[in-house]
Amino acid sequence: MEGEQARRVGRLLGEAGVTVLCGGGGGVMAAVAEGASSAGGLVVGVRPDNDRGAVCAGLSAVLFTNMGEARNAILVESADAVIIIGGSWGTLSELALARHRRGIPVISLGGWQLLDADGNPLEATVSAIDPADAVSRALATG
Template sequence: MRVSIIGGGTVTEEKIDVAAETGRSLARRGHTVVCGGLGGVMEAACRGAKEADGRTVGILPTDRRADANEYVDVAVATGLGHARNALVPMNGDAVIAIGGSGGTLSEIGFSFVYDRPVAGLGTHDVPGVEACETPEEAVEYVEREV
């Protein structure tokens, strides 16, 4: 299964650790991590997935694949800026949101448009987002819901 991990590009060390563990947990279970391909939560999730021999996809807002973080296996350059936020949840079977602000909130909204289950780890408290305490709990939730 592909799981989109969404979250802020600039985040606390705590969120970095949560994102890396989420990526590792997904990879250990054989899932592919899809993200926005840049820094912060995105980079940490990809790093965690690679540490567990997982596969990663980065859907970039820029028109240059080279802008992807070093842990992205497949970089998709879109040149769409924030409009690429629609593509990140669309390309996952489920979504895990970690922290974030307005961009993450827009991706959560698109997750609902595409009927993707959303697990949240310290993210926006909105109806439809399943609040989880740990990365493992978030992964188990999306596995059950898909």
């Protein structure tokens, strides 16, 4: 499910002509790269390592940072908005950096949703109902 949603998000972003940034690895990152590149989009992978064999297909360019998870700061500092899909710890790090450090919108598509002590959603993320809604919200911010 996450993979298909990520492919659709990537495709919609590619069709919109925006530059897509991702981690350049497997899973959701590979799916979004595949979707964006299939629509003719520009896709930049920001890798945490320098392992050229770990790069996913569909990238237009790759930045090998060899910075581990610190590369998440590079991704967030370069973005106008963040769409999170799924719930890896790296994704949570990007959410925190985007909201706390940059104050840019974070749109969650089945990803992390932060709650207060009473179980109410915090304003850290905006929940999207589907890939089209997520992309529409992200593009409205730029």
